[in-house]
Amino acid sequence: MAIMMPASDQAVLARRAEIVAALRAIVPGEGVIDSAAEMRAYESDGLTAYRQPPMVVVLPDTTEQVSLVLKYCAGRGIKVVPRGSGTSLSGGALPLEDGVLLGLGKFKRIREIDFDNRAVVTEPGVTNLAISQAVAHAGFYYAPDPSSQIACSIGGNVAENSGGVHCLKYGMTTNNVLGCEIVLMSGEILRIGGKSAENPGYDLMGVITGSEGLLGVITEITVRILQKPETARALMVGFAQVEAAGECVARIIGAGIIPGGMEMMDKPAIHAAEAFVHAGYPLDVEALLIIELDGPKIEVDELITRVETIANACGSTTCQISTSEAERNLFWAGRKAAFPAVGRISPDYLCMDGTIPRGALPKALARIRELSEKYQLGCANVFHAGDGNLHPLILYDANKPGEIERAEAFGADILRACVEFGGVLTGEHGVGIEKRDLMPEMFSEIDLNQQQRLKCAFDAQGLLNPGKVFPTLHRCAELGRMHVHAGKLAFPDIPRF
């Protein structure tokens, strides 16, 4: 494992049998798993290059049990790693050797559907898609749609602030959650928000969202639901140069059009996808845009025409417009299958996730090409072009010595380039362990200390999901220390009134 995790607490490991017994007293029956064979299912998440069996797995099914488990662990200095469906692409749910893996998979019930307040109250183990399905009969849906929506849990979505294809127009998870029930590491159960648009006081919901399981364990979530747009149509536009595709994206946004989704694929990605799903993608183009407009039919038809005009002006070489749902779905089929399609042409791949300003797209692609040469590894690129979120897929073979290390170095260089171009390390997959050690590329020690002070407010012992997000862990007492700059008012030259 290339990444250092916090040292295992041998005293805790020595008491494993006692801990398992104590957890069994809290969560009866099959809710505690301690056999090596059964725990194997939990040893990694979507970032499969990293594996570590936990000390023990516990699967509570009530908030009370979650609270008791956390309280027990807090009292004995035992680390806890929360886990939803285990689809994290950044290693957010990677277990610790001396840690309890707390799975929320049994929290599978939608508790309330409230159409009048356009809200759904759900347990965290419910999948993203199941929420949309539960309200579909009344024409509603839950807007954020990460690609893993069949499997990923809403609790995990909150932890990671998940995005998806449609977040350009409809926002990420943070823009679509209203409240939650959360259990702190101490075992304290708190309720934040509800069905109101805003919560009183500091926006704790806002900061819990995207906190990657380091602040608390969520046991209930209230999300906002929306009416499904009347219709959606897509354009599939090919370009002979990536630059022209980038220009097209900029001009669409510049014209005041916010598409429901706007995705770009480069040539290797197009070819891999076409070979896999036969969506009819043009194979002689350097970049392909899939642009979806949604809303009332009259609006969609008008905007399709406007986007087509812009695409032509940008020198598109092919432009197909969907005329049926089947055709629209076919356009998307290749994009949605891009990851498995790439999996067919390469034994292994690493999926990166940086964001750049839209305008830097051609520059970023040129840099990725250079790096691909340098590291002698292929790379297929798919992007959420509308919001500058890149997903370069670095192709490698884990069986060839040294390739994974090269692939990881390649990925790190791409993310450094994202920061250099004015962007960020991760747009939607999270920091986890994958980008943890790159955090100083974007944040100073002062910035990171300020973030860790927030962690201290929620979990002063640092027992919840340690080793994720922050490259260096500090004790809370140390972070709270104040450097008093001695002396009287020291600023003689600041204007006073």
Place this chain on the structure above:
Amino acid sequence: MDTLKVRDAKDVEEVVRAAIANEQPLEIIGHGSKRGIGHAMATNAVLDVSALNAITAYEPNELIVTLQAGAPLADVLSLIDAKNQQFAFEPMNTALLLGTPALGTIGGMIAAGLAGPRRIRAGGARDHLLGAHAVSGFGDSFKTGGKVVKNVTGYDLCKLLAGSWGTLSVMTEVTLKVMPKPEAERTLLLRGLDDAAANKAMTAALGSPFDVSGAAHLPNSAFRTKTEGLGDIASQGEALTVLRLEGITASAAHRAGSLRELLAPFGTATLVEDSASAALWATIRDVLPFAADGALGAWPVWRIVCPPASGAALGTLLARETGGDVIYDWGGGLIWAALPPKSDAHAPSVRQRANAVGGHATLIRAAEDVRRTVDVFQPQAPGIAALSERVRAGFDPKTILNRGRLTRGDAA
């Protein structure tokens, strides 16, 4: 009282560090337009950020603008308006409600987090703040977030800064998302509905696929003799329920037609367009019926946020119990209540009724002696209050910034 007019982030650091060393809490102000909101502060110096007023970068194609915190909101709005863009959360202008001259600064807009009618569709200031540079109560400059919309790198401290009323850090520079202005707007007007029926009409509209971007109700009121900003739209003594549709012209017009059909059971809706519609929504956004120079200018004003479908029952009850006046926005999810003057501003009644439906209330306008005896901001459950205090102390352990503003008695 000393006023320190800072010129850059270094100055802010220096002032905060000196304040820590001397244990002298600071009041943070921009234009001071919202100074009257909150409790009297135990501060003996003012940190004035109004000279930090540069527009650092405006990139219309990236849909972002980066500004120093003291940049005047009015200037920024006209800057982005010239490129046909806007802050989609429709920040309110508190000046007329509070009776202050200035519209305020960008920093104040974020720190107060008061979103307008489009909040139901576009979110609030918290949803549009992409990144910030700020000086904490440790006297250190830090940054959080970035300049791109899609970003999950580290904790989203921007969410905490928005709506923190200057109690966590002094923002020095912020990056905000801007959005294209809609080509057209259409507003449907229903007349004569009581609050309950209006709430139902708004719920139906917001539950429709017509992408409603404003849903408000102005009940029939004996108190409002003037129809500020409404021109001849409202005739006296008649309730008005309004629903806004925005977008490209053909679409807004089409959806207005469809929505009108949907709402037929509530009456025959009439239509106002574009500039007349915009004036109407500015009136609601800025709560002009309760303006400081109007008939109810001396009355305390509450801002109550609640589950939208509970709005009418809550508002009707409060108006009846107190003899006050209410208007509804956010489809019933936001109630502005002007209540007859009383030493406690009817706080027990307001809070009890709001709590009962899962809502919360802020006393936005009240005389200083009232604010001395009433909690301006909603008191929180003990666990949340304790966590919030730990969060605050993680930014400002010596309570140097705006000490006493949020919690009654802290100033003592």
